[in-house]
Amino acid sequence: MSNVFDTDSPTNLTEYSVSELSGSIKRTVETAFDQVRVRGEISGYRGPHSSGHAYFSLKDDRARIDAVIWKGTFSRLKFRPEEGMEVIATGKVTTFPGSSKYQIVIETLEPAGAGALMALIEERKRKLGAEGLFDAARKRRLPFMPKVIGVVTSPTGAVIRDILHRISDRFPVHVIVWPVKVQGDGSGEEVANAIRGFNGFQPGGEMPRPDVLIVARGGGSLEDLWSFNDEIVVRAAAESEIPLISAVGHETDWTLIDYAADVRAPTPTGAAEMAVPVKAELEAQVSALSARLQGCTSRQMDHRRQAVRSLVRALPSLDQLLAMPRRRFDEAAAGLGRGLELNTINKRRSFERTASHLRPDVLSNRIAEHRQILAERMTRAERMVERLIDRSKSRVGRADVVFASLPMRLKTQTARMRDHLANLSRHADTAVRHQLTRARGELSAQDRVLQSLSYKNVLKRGYAVIRDDENRPVSQAAALSAGSGISIEFADGRVGAVTTEGGAPPRKRSPKPEQPTAPPKQGSLF
Numbered sequence: 001m002s003n004v005f006d007t008d009s010p011t012n013l014t015e016y017s018v019s020e021l022s023g024s025i026k027r028t029v030e031t032a033f034d035q036v037r038v039r040g041e042i043s044g045y046r047g048p049h050s051s052g053h054a055y056f057s058l059k060d061d062r063a064r065i066d067a068v069i070w071k072g073t074f075s076r077l078k079f080r081p082e083e084g085m086e087v088i089a090t091g092k093v094t095t096f097p098g099s100s101k102y103q104i105v106i107e108t109l110e111p112a113g114a115g116a117l118m119a120l121i122e123e124r125k126r127k128l129g130a131e132g133l134f135d136a137a138r139k140r141r142l143p144f145m146p147k148v149i150g151v152v153t154s155p156t157g158a159v160i161r162d163i164l165h166r167i168s169d170r171f172p173v174h175v176i177v178w179p180v181k182v183q184g185d186g187s188g189e190e191v192a193n194a195i196r197g198f199n200g201f202q203p204g205g206e207m208p209r210p211d212v213l214i215v216a217r218g219g220g221s222l223e224d225l226w227s228f229n230d231e232i233v234v235r236a237a238a239e240s241e242i243p244l245i246s247a248v249g250h251e252t253d254w255t256l257i258d259y260a261a262d263v264r265a266p267t268p269t270g271a272a273e274m275a276v277p278v279k280a281e282l283e284a285q286v287s288a289l290s291a292r293l294q295g296c297t298s299r300q301m302d303h304r305r306q307a308v309r310s311l312v313r314a315l316p317s318l319d320q321l322l323a324m325p326r327r328r329f330d331e332a333a334a335g336l337g338r339g340l341e342l343n344t345i346n347k348r349r350s351f352e353r354t355a356s357h358l359r360p361d362v363l364s365n366r367i368a369e370h371r372q373i374l375a376e377r378m379t380r381a382e383r384m385v386e387r388l389i390d391r392s393k394s395r396v397g398r399a400d401v402v403f404a405s406l407p408m409r410l411k412t413q414t415a416r417m418r419d420h421l422a423n424l425s426r427h428a429d430t431a432v433r434h435q436l437t438r439a440r441g442e443l444s445a446q447d448r449v450l451q452s453l454s455y456k457n458v459l460k461r462g463y464a465v466i467r468d469d470e471n472r473p474v475s476q477a478a479a480l481s482a483g484s485g486i487s488i489e490f491a492d493g494r495v496g497a498v499t500t501e502g503g504a505p506p507r508k509r510s511p512k513p514e515q516p517t518a519p520p521k522q523g524s525l526f
Contacts, residue, residue, distance in 0.1 A: 022097035029102060033093035038065070038104060039112055044221035045083045046252070048074060056081065057221070058089060058104070066103035077109055083252075084118035084222055087111055118222075121229055125256060128231065133238040134259040140243045142263060142274065143211045148174045149275055150210030150242070152194040155179035159216045159268045166272035171279040176210060181227075182217040188230030191215065195236040195244070212275050213240060215257060216247040216268040228255040237261050247271035348453075355450055363443050367436060374432050378425070385421050389414075459491040 016024070040058030048054045052071030057064050067089065069077070081087065091106040128134065149167065153159050155177060164175060178197060180190040201209040215237070217228065227233065228248045237244055237260040246261035247268040258264040265271035392414070451457065455465065466474040469485045480486065484499045 019097065022095070022100070026095045026097060030092060030094050035092055036090070036104070038089050038091075039086070040065070040089070041086045041118070042081050042083060043223060045081055046219075046250075054081065058087070059223075066101060067106055068103055069106045069109070073107055081109060084121075085111060086118075121256065124229065124231060124234075125259070128234055128238075128256065128260070133234060138238075139262045142243050142245070145171070145277060146173060146211035146275060148176060148208045148210045150198045150213045151175060151177045151216065152180055152191055152198070152213065153177070153216040153268070154182045157182075157218060159218050162269050163214065163216060163272045166269050167276055170273065171276035171282075173276060174208065176208070183220070183224050183227060187227040188233050191227060192230075192232045192236035195233075195240055199239075199241050210242055213242050213244045214247055214265075214268070214271045214275060215244065215261070216271055217249065218268070219250040219253060225249050225253060225255050228257045233257055234260045245271045245274055351449075351453060355446070360443070363439060367439060370435060371432065374428060378428055381421075381424060385417070388417070456491065459489065465489040 038058055040060050043057045043059050043064070045054070045056040048071075052074065054069040054074050056067055058067050059065070069081075088110050089104060089106045090108040091104050093102060093104050095102045125134075132138070151160065151163055153163070160177060167173060167175060176198075178194040180194050181187040182191070195213065195215065198210055198213055201207055203209050215228075217225065225248060228246075234256045237246070237257050243262045245263045245265050246255075246258045247265040247270065248255050248257060251266035263274060265274055392410075459465065465488070467487045467489065468474055468480070471487070474480060474486065480499050482499055486497050486499060487494050488497055
């Protein structure tokens, strides 16, 4: 302090320098308040500084005082301070001459109960939670790849720059910023109106509707973040039809909008990372999946190709497949000739049995029988007609007197009966003629079949039938012996002959220009 008296000064007041005045105030305050107990609510606490000291404020509903706990004292505290806790601090009041501020240097600290603001927040949290605004069931999942993102924050702070920069680095999309105040009077209403305004956008309208909303603000004290504890903001966040990300304050800061939002982000930058994926990672993942798909397709084709080759090796060859059918075909072809011969013999026997019943005398007898039956029926009919006529005449004779007036009717009836009898006679003659014609046709058809199957037609083509002395057909040369009498039947008659030798022909005999006997199986033509 300077005691020099300045004669030029208009007053006799002592003049101090700034440092002198600040030092004097510091000594006065420290002397007057060297040991005090202060009750207040902790505000702005962010944990110990990197130096180890802790800086925060103590406040009540009307005033606020800065506080500091030095590193040595902080390590000796029985409990750690927390944001919003009401405490009783013991220490001394001092000033900081560099900024003309005063603060309390805390030496001991003990809890005094929850602070008024924290109590209000807890009460509001219980009220809104009871209404179901914080239920996990109503929270929606964020879209994986939004096209438009709406941001509710201050347009001048570092928060919006961090969000835009992070979105641009990860996945550039269209960002719409709704500028609002994030601190002070009316800030809560602006944030709520911004959330409802984004929800009011119509899909396909002039302004694109966001796919996700981010409500963001930087860190601060409980008072600085108080707007995001307002009931109007919490209700607007809960009513939002667009998925909402809350990014208010730092990771240790919690506000009521964090409970109502669909997702809480620890920082605004973390909200940007939650909102959009990393484009480069997606491209790398797509490339990796495409390469895996191609590799899988190639391996699958190789596997299928190897399986087909294995199946081809397991299949039998064409010769193996056709071996059994060829064998069955050969066996069938070998037995075909014998089968045809047996079938021909069976058909011939069946024909002979049927032909034995088709002799002309049998047909003639049947025709005679039918004629006799028809004649007898005609005779009976004539007799019946005569009897009817006689009966009618007797009746007419007896009833001449009664039916004298009906001569014409009787004549008409008699004439009708005669005409009917004549018609019956004509029908009978016609039926007999038709039956005879049908029988002749059937007989002619059977005769044609008999002639077509008769061996005599074969004889006309140059063949002959050899018979032994008992008139039995001979089909093999071994059945004849030398000197046997045979008859040879040609188409126009028979001639007799005597065999010169019998049995099979000798082995070393020279061939003759003509064969005296017919070849074996002469009678098998089918």
